[in-house]
Amino acid sequence: MLFSYQMFGWMLGLLILCWAVFRTKLFAFMDNPGSRRIERLDGLRFILAFSVAMHHYVYSYYYLHGQPWTPAVFVHNLLNLRLGAFAVTLFFMLSGYLFAYSGPVSWIQFYQKRLLRIAPVFCLSSACCILLALYFQRHTLITRDMLLNLYYWFDAGITGIKPGLFGMQDARLINAGVYWTLYWEWAFYFSLPLICILRPKTGLLPLAIIVIFIAVYLIAPFNQQKAYFIACFAIGALARILSETVQISKKFCDIGIVLLLVLIFCITNGNYNINFLPLFAMLFGLIALGGDIFGLLRLKAFIRLGDASYSIYLLHGIGWFCMNKIIQINEIHLEKTGYTLLATVVFITLMLICTLSYLFIEQPFMKLSLQKRYT
Numbered sequence: 001m002l003f004s005y006q007m008f009g010w011m012l013g014l015l016i017l018c019w020a021v022f023r024t025k026l027f028a029f030m031d032n033p034g035s036r037r038i039e040r041l042d043g044l045r046f047i048l049a050f051s052v053a054m055h056h057y058v059y060s061y062y063y064l065h066g067q068p069w070t071p072a073v074f075v076h077n078l079l080n081l082r083l084g085a086f087a088v089t090l091f092f093m094l095s096g097y098l099f100a101y102s103g104p105v106s107w108i109q110f111y112q113k114r115l116l117r118i119a120p121v122f123c124l125s126s127a128c129c130i131l132l133a134l135y136f137q138r139h140t141l142i143t144r145d146m147l148l149n150l151y152y153w154f155d156a157g158i159t160g161i162k163p164g165l166f167g168m169q170d171a172r173l174i175n176a177g178v179y180w181t182l183y184w185e186w187a188f189y190f191s192l193p194l195i196c197i198l199r200p201k202t203g204l205l206p207l208a209i210i211v212i213f214i215a216v217y218l219i220a221p222f223n224q225q226k227a228y229f230i231a232c233f234a235i236g237a238l239a240r241i242l243s244e245t246v247q248i249s250k251k252f253c254d255i256g257i258v259l260l261l262v263l264i265f266c267i268t269n270g271n272y273n274i275n276f277l278p279l280f281a282m283l284f285g286l287i288a289l290g291g292d293i294f295g296l297l298r299l300k301a302f303i304r305l306g307d308a309s310y311s312i313y314l315l316h317g318i319g320w321f322c323m324n325k326i327i328q329i330n331e332i333h334l335e336k337t338g339y340t341l342l343a344t345v346v347f348i349t350l351m352l353i354c355t356l357s358y359l360f361i362e363q364p365f366m367k368l369s370l371q372k373r374y375t
Contacts, residue, residue, distance in 0.1 A: 001061050002340060003076040010340055011054055014347060018050075021348065022301035022355070030304035030355060041094065042306030043297030044287060048087040048094075049309040053316040053350075055084035056176035057343065060320035064328050069173055071270060081270035086280075088181055089232055089272070093284045095188055096236020100204060103196050113369040114189055117310075118182065119156040120365045121357060125314040126153040129174040132321070133165035142167035157182025176317025188233050208237040220274050228272040235281045239288035246289060253291030257283060304355070311354035311362060319350040 002010055022030075058080045062073035074081035104110040130153060134141075149163045160183030162172035172179070198207055211234040220227035260283040268276050292298050305312070323346045327334065334342065 001058070001077075002336060004079075006336075007077055008079055010344075011050075014344065015050070017344070017348065018305060018351060019299055019301040022304050022351065023299070027301075027304055027355060029359060030307055031300075032307070039303050040287065040290075040292040040297040041097075042309075043292070043299060043302040044090070044094070045306035045309035046302045046312070047297070048091055049305075049312040049316075051083040051087035052178070052313060053320075053347070055080050055087070056178075056317050057320055059176065060317065060324050063173065064321070064324035069170075069177075074270070078270075079265060082265050082268055085268065085270050085272055086264065089228075089277075089280045090284055091181065092184065092188075092229060092232035093236035093239065093280070095185060096233035097240045097284075097288060098236075099188070099192060100208075100237035100240040102192050103199075107193060110192075111189070115156060116365045116369040117362075118185075120361050121311050121314050122156050122179075122182070123154055124357065124361060125175050125318065128315075128318050129153070129171055130165055132174050132318070133168045133171045136325075137166040137168050140167055156186075158186045159183070174318060174321050175314065176320065178313060178317060184229050204237060205241050208234045208241070212238075216274060216277075224274050225272050228274045228277065231274065231277055232280075235277065235284065238281070239285045242285050243288040243290075248286075248289050250290050250292070253286040253289050254294045256286045257291045257293055260286070305351060308351075308354040308358040308362075311357035312351070315354055315357065316347075316350055319346055319353075 021027075058074055058077045059069055063069050067073050071081060102110070130150070143166065145163075146166070149165060152159060152161045152163055153165070155161075157179050160180055162177070162179055165171040195207065202210070212231050215227040215231040215234065219230065260279060264276070264279050264283065268279070287297070296302070323342065326332075327339075
């Protein structure tokens, strides 16, 4: 396992390799020329999914080398520790930004569309976890409460519960336990009807400020993490308002983003600490105002991989788990260089698989949701 600046250099190299591979015409099928989506936000999605994958890369390595799945394993990789909270924070803000003005004609169609967007790859990820757990537990198979456990594994993330499988109590870690964030995404979606009732009476700006006030001053004293996540969605809505009412030069935004990134990765501790939310709010606000980190977020390769970011998010953990499990079972001894080269090949392979997942699973179901919308 690489430490400190070596890990940073490797991650930077991975990003360059992704840019070199996925900018080619071979991946032109990922382009959406008629789309009205904001390209820099697609690029941001990839950077965030990449950050989560690098965060879990360290977790998976130490977990399958006998260490507990706890932040203590990041003692030599503090950058990777901070990447997890960084990515989740901006993902939640991005959701708040995108759905700030949601007010569908039919809520049934809205939730159908959300289900068709979330469930297919979720089920693919769950099926992989179940099959892997079944294989590794084949000699000591426990089938008690099997149907109940399987129900939770195919709930599209609504309950946030992922029990053990076939006697494998930590089966949720096969895909790095990423499902928990979907629980919060669903909570946000289920709050939207109430938001739509209140928004015309108060306006979006006062409503978002009220939500942040409640989260920070009323909820945080009892549960800081819940308050943090609630505030993230509201900050995303504020950024949406900001992007429509304030104009700042792109150069100023880019410089501000770089400075904030340096500050965030220097002083934050990898926890969901509500005291650091102003830094993340300013960072996301500058991206919403047009900042793209001097063109980084608009690179064609990153925009393409941004479309596959949901597949990357749900499938990367399985790749790391399989890689480390094969090394563990076969008692393969790899030096740092050998292990890093193997991880590089596995990661690029994962990106290829995720682009195919987007093409053959995500995209068809998104088109199906649009058909349902207009029928």
